[in-house]
Amino acid sequence: MRQSASIQRVQRLSPEGRAPPRLKGVRLGRSLALQMVLWVTSDSQVSLLPAPGEILRQDASPSLAKILLIHTSVRCLTVAATFRLCPFAQAEACGYRVFLHSNETLWDIRARRGIMRVGVDYYPEHWEESRWQIDARLMREAGISVVRLAEFSWCKMEPEEGKYDFGWLDRALEVLYKEGIQAVLGTPTATPPAWLHQRYDIYPRDARRYPLGFGTRLQRCLNHPVMRRYSRLITEAMVSHYANHPAVIGWQTDNEFEANLCYCDVCADLFRQWLQRKYGSLEALNKAWGTVFWSQEYSSWSQIPLPWVARCGQSHNPSLWLDYRRFASESTVSFQREQVEIIRRLAPHHFITHNFMGLHDSMDYFALAEDLDFVSWDNYPKGNWEEAGHAALAHDVMRGIKGKNFWVMEEQSGITGWEHVGRRPAPGQIRAWAWQAVAHGADAVVFFRWRSCLYGTEQYWHGILNHDGVPRRRYREVARFGEEMNRLSAELDGTTPNHQVAILNSYEQNWALQIQPQVSGLRWWDQVRRYYHSFRRLGAGVDIVPIETDLKRYRLIAVPSWYILTERDAHSLTDYVREGGILILSPRTGVKDERNVCRTEPLPSLLREAAGVEVDDYDPLGDAQNRIRLSTGEEFTVSVWADALLLKGAEEVAVYTHSIFAGEPAIARHRYGKGAVYTFGTYGEPALYDTLLGRILDEARVEWLTGIPADVDACWREKDGTRILFLINLGGEERAVPVPSEVTPLLGTSPQQGTVNLPPYEVGIYRVR
Incomplete structure (x- = not known):
């Protein structure tokens, strides 16, 4: 049963402000325990707050329509009987009776108003x-x-x-x-008891198919x-x-x-069933994976291995590997879902x-x-x-x-x-x-x-x-x-970060790069960090979001190597730029399709029209270095990867200055629709990102704080037009931090001449008007 609340006004307080009547009671269905007290607003919207140690009293304001929550030593009673009223202990309210009806969970209602x-x-x-x-x-x-x-x-x-x-x-x-x-x-299922292991072999197998024994935790398939x-x-x-x-x-x-990366016989059988549901036939699977390579075509589902340790180490077919990673992840999701369904059925109010x-x-x-x-x-x-x-x-x-x-x-x-x-x-x-x-x-x-x-x-x-x-x-x-x-x-309560900049996150991109790292430094989180820490140093807040989110919420989006590019993803990114967004693309974007098979189009494949470039050649630098020069004259060191860009309508932002790529475009900008695409063909030192991203933030008209010390975290939470600024000194030295004008200190010292001095590990919280 799903529950929600509605309000019936019982008695209105007189303008003279006579003492309010006691709360009449709460009606509950199906023996639900009342674990919250209510916050009632003038427009009759209800959210829920925890009862222990708290009671309700009237607002001192003339409207008398709100009920304020204050901390006391009084505990509220609970209601667990079906359709029976029970008074609160010493709780005063403004004359409302609350009824529950089948609609949504109590948690859904309470979540409308956050509880710190x-x-x-x-x-x-x-x-x-x-x-x-x-x-x-x-x-x-x-x-x-x-x-x-x-x-x-x-x-x-x-x-x-x-x-x-x-x-x-x-x-x-x-x-x-x-x-x-x-x-x-x-x-408690992370630690099955010894008696269960003694009776049943539920141990997972590693990639060599050896069982993991009892004595720690997570020792279960x-x-x-x-x-x-x-x-x-x-x-x-x-x-x-x-x-x-x-x-x-x-x-x-x-x-x-974690993903259920198990190599037992149960997982092998379930993986083959998973593949059969996905591809329908062995012919379709063989074609999707390209199993003609190394004579790996399958004529029976039972022939398909897990990517366990083989003679060639872990060099299994990359398509098999990626599907196994998907299967292992879905296995954990499925395991959790069984628990969630039980909790939803028996305790929908939790x-x-x-x-x-x-x-x-x-x-x-x-x-x-x-x-x-x-x-x-x-x-x-x-x-x-x-x-x-x-x-x-x-x-x-x-x-x-x-x-x-x-x-x-x-x-x-x-x-x-x-x-x-x-x-x-x-x-x-x-x-x-x-x-x-x-x-x-x-x-x-x-x-x-x-x-x-x-x-x-x-x-x-x-x-x-x-x-x-x-x-x-x-x-x-x-x-x-x-x-x-x-x-x-x-x-x-109810405030949340709200940013204009995003970095896309994808676990499948990450897995594909783990399966074939190509060079050191191409790791997914390393790429995310390059963008994230630069935005953070510049004072711009960032959301880390999936591509399925509403991209139009953001003025600027940075995309780490979108290695596996589907047609749907390409349409989403292209539409985002066409409608006015600014997009940053990274090396190794558009290399493969969803099968983990290389695309035949020039890179960045399905995004090359929006990007206005094609990758003419590339050099996997790894730890080797090159240099680039911006069109404004600054020079920076780059490494990891170098794409030589062929301009197809884009303008040059930076060129390589060394090696066979000397003079070739390294970074380009292309105006597309109402927006623009920046294509980074290489990875640079932090100063490169700080320089270019600062200019791109300005172009995107993103609001960002300036002058924030590197070891100070500056963040916003906001609600209904009210903004709360957090300044946290994470370093061991005092820092002077600029703050906006007209701030009210909620925690910490008041600003002096637009600056707050934060001692080591100190915090300042300010309401910004």
Whole structure:
């Protein structure tokens, strides 16, 4: 059942402002637990907010049509009975009764108005129950309002096959809920219990077809029918038990999904079935893949291998490889979908998310996210990035997966590492990273983890508390962020980044370049970084989006090597330029079709008319270098790849100055329709991108901030014409940062003569009029 809300006005307050009547009650269908209180606006639109620790009171303004949310120590009652009214505890409202009717999920309604949250990943099963109350109190005092639980607890919830024990989790949730803390539960299928492995061989096989054994996590083939069956069983048992629990607000599927790159017999059979559905006949497959090469034509579906290790290493047919990558990704999506369908059926009022891994690229994150309400991801700046500013890219990639705000489900809160550990976050860094996430579109920051574990592989993956459980600097830093986040929630609710520049992202392009890298430096994320970090240095915000998005939203789009170019993609990009957009193309665009077979047209093949150029010759430079000179006289070093461009209507922007390509065009611009295409035939040093992209931003009439220091992240969130500027100093030195005129400080110091001085790891947040 899908639910929505409508409002019936019961009594209007008098102009004299007499005390409002108590809220009459809420009617619910099918035993849904009321886990929210309501925000009622004058135009009778409803969104939902969490109930624990909050009550409603009237607005002091003359309209009296709004109900303001304020924090108190009073807990609201829940309603779980079918069609029965129940009053709120000490809740006052402006005389409205709310009814639910079948239309959309409660989460859909609540999502109309964002809810800023601070959370933590908590593992009560790792600690004595006598400690739980202490932890919950400390969480509340730190401003924490949500926890993630149970994603690695299958053996605790089903210690024996078919025998479920949720008692320990019930007690943990009760302790947390009494402190006003709600929960996101994780389906525990990333860690199947030992009894399941002992009875069934569900281990994945590597490319040499060796089984991966028990002792870590993810030791399961997501296609194995036994794994699928037990995944459904534990998911259904969990969701049935917690569908109406007042503390539970949503679900995380599994943990950090990857493509199911398994080489077992089950996967081999399913891959052949997948190919049969796609191609219909062996004749069509042989033609699509070009299996006449090396005498590989197939006369039976059973002859088709997975791309396992062969005598020639991994040099399988590139078309087979790409289809296998697609199949492996779809296998994971299919596995998750089974869990999502169970949750939707049993708990339609709960949200569903998954903790993605930033720039991880083994699978199609766009497809994985389709079934989810929003994306979450795991952010470890000190462990994963050479500098914390690079986390900005991953935040923007994650926001672009569904084109909406996201959660950080694991935010670094200390030293990280398994056998080897990383560096300690400097004082202030944890808070700065958290605010950076919010600046890029996070509506919740959930820190990993609450307390450092005493045992297991992640003993040294530190949490907010050390092993001794004593609150120290990291706790105080998180508590400071929690207080600030909760205080600014009303300002930030419903705001989102909104940019005029985009970079296209495609996992299939990435896979195709992994299958045939050609030269070092042609890697997908390296190309994205070149554009992204230049835009960031210039002060322009960026969205990272799929080509299927509404491209006309953007004034400027940069396209990394669009190696596999379909007719549909070519039409989308051409139409974008024709209607007035400015497009930047990269080397190795239009090389292949969707079969991973080389195109016969001159490069950039289907885009050559819009680009006004053809690639006359190319030189795979790799680590070798060349030089180019812009038409304005500046010279820069280039490497990785060199396309010699033949101008077919385009104008020269830069030429090579060395080697056999000396004097040949390296970069060109072509006016097409109402827009323009810039074709980059090579990859340059950062200064080249900063110089040219700055000019292209001006040509595209993009608004961008100037004078931003390299280690300061400057971001906007906005809503209804109100803009919030975030300035985060991610470096260890004080920085002077220019700000627009007429700003109101929400956090940090007031500007002096148009400049804000940010100490190391300090944050400034400003409302811009």
